[in-house]
């Protein structure tokens with residue numbers, strides 16, 4: 001069984017915890033996750049909401065939250081990132097996958113980082129953890145549906161070997177789940193090359 005909590009330091013110096021969501025699979029865990037998603041939602045720009053859902057919902061419905069928190073840690077699994085202080089935990093990112101029923105080696109994935117913490121390496125750390133879990137679940141591919149103009153997500157997927165093909169209004173991007181290596185990621189976001197955009 002994999003560890004469930006990792007300390008991480010983002011490129012901007014932010015310290016956070018990356019945790020396997022709902023690892024005890026209790027109702028309290030699911031409720032806690034729903035509350036975390038609901039409050040992180042308020043810190044997402046319309047653009048981020050659009051890239052994540054393909055439209056711009058003002059808020060998530062109870063039904064959507066139930067769906068997002070319905071995890072079994074094998075076929076439906078999520079890692080979240082949060083900042084911890086003495087009194088509370090503040091969610092800043094989440095990556096999840098859901099195994100595709102008639103393609104058991106493939107799962108659809110999505111990742112979201114709240115705007116204030118984007119481009120500090122958190123998306124990459126979350127996807128790294130997701131890939132490790134996918135390997136344990138005997139998945140071969142993590143598949144994402146990404147808007148063609150979502151440059152950050154396309155660059156992130158490419159870093160992990162993602163291969164894209166057009167499908168309607170999206171790019172269907174398959175990230176291969178590589179065999180186990182001695183160390184696939186650390187808790188420290190790697191330095192980024194500078195961007196011209």
Ligand SMILES: CC(C)(COP(=O)(O)OP(=O)(O)OC[C@H]1O[C@@H](n2cnc3c(N)ncnc32)[C@H](O)[C@@H]1OP(=O)(O)O)[C@@H](O)C(=O)NCCC(=O)NCCS
Nearest residue numbers: 048051112113118119120121122123124152153155156192
């Ligand atoms: C896509 C998303 C998850 C990336 O998270 P992040 O924490 O910013 O990602 P990282 O900092 O790890 O960056 C990953 C790579 O993306 C690229 N990148 C990040 N931001 C970028 C930007 N604004 N423009 C171009 N490339 C960018 C970089 O190549 C970066 O690699 P590097 O760190 O080695 O330079 C985040 O932007 C997000 O939540 N967007 C809204 C929701 C979304 O689009 N979800 C994807 C749907 S599946």
